Amino acid sequence: MVALNSLVFIAVTLLGLTTAAPPAPDPDRVLDVRQTLLTSPPPTDAAFINTCLTKVNAIRAKYAAPALVWKAAIAQVALTKSNSCKVYHTGIYGENAYWMWFTPATTVPNFTTYTNKAFDAWVSAAEITAYKNGGLLSGRHFTQTVWKASKRIGCAWSTHRCMQNTNQEWFFTCNFDPRGNVKPYYASNVTTTPVARRHEDSGLVREETEYASEDPFVGGWGV
Numbered sequence: 481m482v483a484l485n486s487l488v489f490i491a492v493t494l495l496g497l498t499t500a501a502p503p504a505p506d507p508d509r510v511l512d513v514r515q516t517l518l519t520s521p522p523p524t525d526a527a528f529i530n531t532c533l534t535k536v537n538a539i540r541a542k543y544a545a546p547a548l549v550w551k552a553a554i555a556q557v558a559l560t561k562s563n564s565c566k567v568y569h570t571g572i573y574g575e576n577a578y579w580m581w582f583t584p585a586t587t588v589p590n591f592t593t594y595t596n597k598a599f600d601a602w603v604s605a606a607e608i609t610a611y612k613n614g615g616l617l618s619g620r621h622f623t624q625t626v627w628k629a630s631k632r633i634g635c636a637w638s639t640h641r642c643m644q645n646t647n648q649e650w651f652f653t654c655n656f657d658p659r660g661n662v663k664p665y666y667a668s669n670v671t672t673t674p675v676a677r678r679h680e681d682s683g684l685v686r687e688e689t690e691y692a693s694e695d696p697f698v699g700g701w702g703v
């Protein structure tokens with residue numbers, strides 16, 4: 481009798497499962513799916529690492545600084561910073577941050593393009609001019625990027641759009657080791673005149689124009 485009851489129960493349960501109405505759509509679940517589709521490359525992604533190193537080392541070569549190598553542990557620090565969805569400079573490493581937002585917020589960015597734009601923002605003509613004119617307190621993103629004594633770098637995009645922020649920004653952070661911007665070593669660590677002129681047409685002189693002409697892109701700032 482016990483066995484028969486169990487069998488009936490199982491049959492009813494199976495019948496119930498096969499005839500049940502599909503569950504109502506759950507808005508939070510839809511949001512999760514959208515978030516997953518908009519995930520950035522992880523800082524362990526070989527193509528992403530290559531994009532970062534190619535870009536930063538081209539910039540550094542232009543300003544007579546030796547190439548950096550990638551350090552996975554530093555990239556994890558950068559990931560934690562980016563996923564905090566805000567900018568705060570703390571810790572033992574040098575740090576440059578960048579964030580961007582789109583309309584509509586669900587726009588899928590090309591992260592290769594915007595990784596390059598982040599570095600361009602940090603070494604923009606405005607940054608270099610600010611450093612030349614304002615000395616130690618200006619243009620620090622530029623001086624950190626080209627700081628000769630820095631040897632290692634790790635970068636990361638926030639894993640998702642920062643949904644708690646008004647503009648739902650993406651954050652990008654690079655940490656440098658050893659840190660740059662150390663007084664009184666600016667003069668010996670920072671070359672401000674490009675050693676080669678052939679890269680200049682990819683310089684940040686055109687940043688504002690590029691941003692303005694890209695329809696879904698609303699803004700991006702380096703800090």
Ligand SMILES: *[C@@H]1O[C@H](CO)[C@@H](O)[C@H](O)[C@H]1NC(C)=O
Nearest residue numbers: 589590591592593594595596
């Ligand atoms: C993203 O942009 C890079 C250049 O920045 C380009 O080579 C690549 O094809 C683009 N990827 C997609 C999916 O459009």
Ligand SMILES: *[C@@H]1O[C@H](CO)[C@@H](O)[C@H](O)[C@H]1NC(C)=O
Nearest residue numbers: 628629659660662665668669
């Ligand atoms: C660069 O700065 C570092 C400190 O960050 C300092 O030790 C070094 O002497 C400076 N000069 C060069 C050429 O590296």
